Amino acid sequence: MAEEKRQFQAEVGKLLDIVVHSLYSNKEIFLREMISNASDSCDRLRYAAITEPDLLDGGSEFRIRLIPDKDAGTLTIVDNGQGMSHDELIANLGTIAKSGTSEFLSRLTGDAKKDVTLIGQFGVGFYSAFMVAEEVTVISRKAGEAKGWKWVSDGKGEFTVSPADEAARGAAITLKLRDGEKEFLDAFRLKSIVKRYSDHIAIPVTLKDGDTDEETVNSANALWTRPKSEITPEQYREFYHHVAHAFDEPWSTLHYKAEGAIEYTGLLFIPSSKPLDIFHPDRKQHVKLYVKRVFITDDCEELLPPYLRFVRGVVDSQDLPLNVSREMLQHNPVLSKIRTGLVKRILGELKKKSEDADGGYDAFWTAFGPVLKEGIYEDFERKTDILDLCRFRSTQGDGLTTLADYVARMKDGQDAIYTITGDDLEQLKKSPQLEGFRAKGVEVLLLTDPIDEFWVSAVPSYAEKPFRSVAAAGADLSAVKAPEGAEDSKEDEAPADQLTTLIEAVKLALGERVKDVRASERLTESAVCLVAAEGEMSMHLEKMLRAHNQAPGERARILEINPRHALIKGLAARVKAGGTDGDVEDAAFLLLDQARIIEGEPPADANAFARRMVSVMEKGLLG
Numbered sequence: 001m002a003e004e005k006r007q008f009q010a011e012v013g014k015l016l017d018i019v020v021h022s023l024y025s026n027k028e029i030f031l032r033e034m035i036s037n038a039s040d041s042c043d044r045l046r047y048a049a050i051t052e053p054d055l056l057d058g059g060s061e062f063r064i065r066l067i068p069d070k071d072a073g074t075l076t077i078v079d080n081g082q083g084m085s086h087d088e089l090i091a092n093l094g095t096i097a098k099s100g101t102s103e104f105l106s107r108l109t110g111d112a113k114k115d116v117t118l119i120g121q122f123g124v125g126f127y128s129a130f131m132v133a134e135e136v137t138v139i140s141r142k143a144g145e146a147k148g149w150k151w152v153s154d155g156k157g158e159f160t161v162s163p164a165d166e167a168a169r170g171a172a173i174t175l176k177l178r179d180g181e182k183e184f185l186d187a188f189r190l191k192s193i194v195k196r197y198s199d200h201i202a203i204p205v206t207l208k209d210g211d212t213d214e215e216t217v218n219s220a221n222a223l224w225t226r227p228k229s230e231i232t233p234e235q236y237r238e239f240y241h242h243v244a245h246a247f248d249e250p251w252s253t254l255h256y257k258a259e260g261a262i263e264y265t266g267l268l269f270i271p272s273s274k275p276l277d278i279f280h281p282d283r284k285q286h287v288k289l290y291v292k293r294v295f296i297t298d299d300c301e302e303l304l305p306p307y308l309r310f311v312r313g314v315v316d317s318q319d320l321p322l323n324v325s326r327e328m329l330q331h332n333p334v335l336s337k338i339r340t341g342l343v344k345r346i347l348g349e350l351k352k353k354s355e356d357a358d359g360g361y362d363a364f365w366t367a368f369g370p371v372l373k374e375g376i377y378e379d380f381e382r383k384t385d386i387l388d389l390c391r392f393r394s395t396q397g398d399g400l401t402t403l404a405d406y407v408a409r410m411k412d413g414q415d416a417i418y419t420i421t422g423d424d425l426e427q428l429k430k431s432p433q434l435e436g437f438r439a440k441g442v443e444v445l446l447l448t449d450p451i452d453e454f455w456v457s458a459v460p461s462y463a464e465k466p467f468r469s470v471a472a473a474g475a476d477l478s479a480v481k482a483p484e485g486a487e488d489s490k491e492d493e494a495p496a497d498q499l500t501t502l503i504e505a506v507k508l509a510l511g512e513r514v515k516d517v518r519a520s521e522r523l524t525e526s527a528v529c530l531v532a533a534e535g536e537m538s539m540h541l542e543k544m545l546r547a548h549n550q551a552p553g554e555r556a557r558i559l560e561i562n563p564r565h566a567l568i569k570g571l572a573a574r575v576k577a578g579g580t581d582g583d584v585e586d587a588a589f590l591l592l593d594q595a596r597i598i599e600g601e602p603p604a605d606a607n608a609f610a611r612r613m614v615s616v617m618e619k620g621l622l623g
């Protein structure tokens with residue numbers, strides 16, 4: 001087969017453009033990426049060979065070799081891992097399969113400085129080679145295949161693929177270094193980069209410097225098997241970067257050996273910044289499974305529940321068999337015990353961190369709270385532990401509060417934990433449904449994560465206090481005393497008979513557009529608001545579902561009117577005196593539309609709304 005010329009996928013083209021022209025100061029990380037990929041490839045082959053030993057034809061001693069060639073100005077990174085077939089070369093080195101890519105690209109601003117920071121966070125993997133190389137050649141033969149292939153590119157939009165008969169199993173990646181990047185041919189420099197970033201790689205990384213013997217330059221033992229006291233924070237950090245393909249600092253590092261009925265070692269990390277794909281619908285967990293130091297899989301759903309998918313790291317089991325297959329991992333009793341142990345450890349670590357005032361727990365919560373909250377209704381046994389870890393905004397103070405602190409602040413006579421859900425904190429703070437609660441000094445939790453809608457309706461209570469929405473009927477505040485001087489007085493209200501007549505008139509005018517019309521206990525300033533009937537879907541949830549085309553038609557809501565509001569009092573007096581007329585009907589519709597607008601809904605009929613508004617304004621201003 002002759003040489004094939006191919007275009008990079010458009011996204012890769014964009015990415016490469018930035019990589020090639022980037023002023024990224026930390027270019028040496030390209031080597032970490034190459035070694036990391038080589039090590040992953042060896043791990044995969046070692047595991048595949050457990051069931052298919054023939055794949056190891058050509059040797060079972062895995063090794064990653066660095067070969068600088070000063071005369072040619074090239075650095076070659078060679079591994080004897082699983083290699084890539086013709087099609088894999090094209091797919092893996094011509095496209096980006098990484099989730100979060102499009103979001104990453106959309107965040108790029110064109111401002112080199114800002115984009116470089118983003119690149120550092122996203123990680124460009126193999127493509128980082130183009131930061132230092134003007135041309136990259138990959139010669140690869142996939143384990144078990146007879147033919148090898150050569151991939152060549154200058155990173156400017158195209159690459160070529162052609163047969164390479166001489167290829168050995170694995171991959172040899174040759175970087176033709178740009179002028180100015182020749183430092184990466186220097187043995188001392190290379191050794192120090194390997195020590196810094198790749199010392200923990202469990203496979204030997206060797207360096208061949210000119211005519212000298214090949215020398216191993218890393219420790220070549222799995223980091224998690226070393227005693228904690230011998231591991232430096234930098235080594236933990238670099239291992240995290242390798243295992244998580246991440247580029248931030250780990251916020252928390254958890255390294256322990258479980259002994260007893262089940263033996264395993266866990267080296268787990270909680271990132272400090274949110275990965276772009278944390279809300280990917282697959283909700284995959286990201287801890288790698290090893291058995292007796294042999295990599296098994298990075299895709300073992302049974303290892304951790306989805307609500308802990310922000311955790312990165314490795315688990316190395318002593319009890320599972322080396323030839324454990326994917327099927328055997330499902331419903332595996334050893335694995336389910338490991339999972340229970342991991343969940344307990346991670347939640348325990350979070351609890352410890354949450355109690356440390358300087359531990360940065362609020363930042364963790366902001367990044368991962370919405371994920372952790374999924375556990376409130378998915379992990380019944382741990383529900384209370386997770387609720388204890390939750391933090392909320394509330395109507396009291398600007399900071400975050402725990403539920404325990406909320407309960408401690410509850411007023412005499414308050415029998416529930418009050419919540420309100422919405423998209424935006426500032427909007428939520430202005431909700432009319434909060435007025436009565438504010439007036440009585442009753443704190444309300446302001447819930448703005450989409451997930452909140454689901455757990456508040458699924459969890460009945462915390463510390464025996466039920467959760468109750470202030471935007472639903474049935475939130476009864478009559479038993480809570482108002483602060484002195486702020487008591488409601490019946491004298492401020494429209495007289496009962498007038499109010500009843502008004503309510504009847506509004507009901508008649510609005511018909512099925514509302515479920516009911518009631519005098520409100522919760523309004524103090526606004527004239528009207530809408531609330532959901534007890535037990536019915538909240539208005540915010542309905543709106544969310546509708547945005548995803550999932551809700552049935554709009555439900556009629558209860559319109560609450562404020563009997564203390566001047567407008568309502570005036571209307572009530574007028575209806576009582578003069579009966580219902582067109583003006584009262586217009587007012588009823590305008591009040592409903594107003595309540596809808598406050599909820600972020602458009603008026604039911606925009607034309608009719610405008611017409612009524614004009615008519616009322618004309619009468620008010622001109623008549």
Ligand SMILES: Nc1ncnc2c1ncn2[C@@H]1O[C@H](COP(=O)(O)OP(=O)(O)OP(=O)(O)O)[C@@H](O)[C@H]1O
Nearest residue numbers: 037038041083084092093123124125126127171245
């Ligand atoms: N030395 C190698 N041997 C075999 N396959 C490789 C090698 N280097 C890269 N690949 C393949 O190319 C793919 C792309 O590599 P790249 O480093 O860009 O991304 P990644 O490792 O998947 O993710 P990340 O960007 O997070 O590092 C890898 O997933 C792997 O399949």
